[in-house]
Structure formats: C-alpha cells, structure tokens
Amino acid sequence: MADKQALEQFFRDEFPQANFSIEAVGDRHAQIRKQIGFEHLRPGGTVSGPLLMEVADAALYVAILGEIGLVAMAVTPNLNINFLSKPAADRDILANCSLLKVGKTQIVGEVTIYSEGKTEPVVHAVATYAIPLSEGR
Template structure:
C-alpha cells in the first residue's frame, strides 16, 4: 500500500474495533476514532470516573490504553483489518498532569514494514496545547 493511501477509513476502523474488541466499551462507550490518514490516527477518550486517580486527574493506565489503541488504529488504517497485530513494546513519558477532560491521542507511524510497525503517540487534554504524555510503540504484524 502506498504511504499516501489508507487501507481502512475512519468508520471502517471504528466498526472493526467495535466488532472485534467490544470489551473496550465495557461500562459505556469510552473510545472514539476521530480521524485516520496515511500513517496517522487521532482518537478521543471520554473521561469517566473509572479513569481517575487521586488528585482528580486521568490515571496512567487509562492514558496507556488510549495510546496503545491509537497506535493500533493507525496501523489498521494503514494495513487493513489485521486482528492479530499485537503490541510488542510500549514506552511512556508522562510530562505533566492532565486536566480532568477528554483526552486526545494523535498517533504518527514512523515505519510500517512487513513484520513490524513503529509509531509515536502524543496525548493532550482536550482544549490544551501542551502534551501530557508521549508514547512510542512497536507492533508485530503477522505474516
């Protein structure tokens, strides 16, 4: 697939996640695919009580889930519906306390090969310009 094309639209990625991974919406719809493009995806996570930690802020595990899912969405958009693409590495740098607001994840794929995809994700509190968390990750793509 050319680098300037996508294999799946935003709606196709969202439908695939809803169908293959309905558990991500357990307890209510939390994640939404907002946009996909060549080597890119943007997702939104609604801030629910279950995502909070002491201090009225979004928890690290909630941000980790969003970053991992955004990376997966970007990869799906690029290579198509491959349910068995799996995370092999994730690294997180928590930069500042997020606001108690929906979180936005913007993922940029750095490399998509035959067996591995590598990307980076920047997380923001909705309406804020400062990155609250920066993540990098690698996915294994099955043959």
C-alpha cells in the same frame, strides 16, 4: 487500508470493550478521543497512568489498521511512555499518532496525548507493533 467507518465497525465487532472514538485516520496518522469520567481518575484527581497507556496503544492500533487493513492479531511487543504533565480530570483526552516505520512484520509509531483544549502534551509514547506473518501484507 481501512477507512474510519470500517475501523469503527471492526472495533464494535472485535473489541466491544474499546470505549473511544476515532476522530481521524489516514496517511499514516490517527487521532482518537477518550471521554474521561470519574472511573478513570486515580487519587489526587488525575487520569490514571494505565488508562493513558491504553489510549496510546489504541491510537497506534487505529493508525496501523488504517494503513495496513484489518489485522486483528497485531500485537504490541514494546511501548515506552513518558508522562509529561497532569491531564485535566474534566476534559476528554486526544491522542495523535504518527507511524514512523511501516514494515511487513513490524511497525513503529509515536503518540502524543493532550487534554482537550490544551496545547501542552500530557503524554508522549513510542511503541512497536508486530504484524503476524499469516496476516502480513
């Protein structure tokens, strides 16, 4: 298992391009925050779909590493995403992840993303991560 401080250091060292903050992690859950800026918007003034997919994937990765420890080579073989409503262009987005199945070589989780301060979700995603045997538990 990895706590919030260890994860923050891991992302600084291994993924310095990761530009999100970890709000909470533990007990098969994680919440991350992504600050939205002009560079994240697409025509029509909404947050881009690829960015929302990135945030969903990152939230799952944080929850997984919080559960199994720092496994850099865990990868996403599957991610299904539903865009439910238009995210606010002027608010951070919050991604909440829950792990549904934690196996030795495969982990499945779901992520719900909200615009900060809103109660209706903007995204729901379900994804699978593959855990390499050499780094498995």
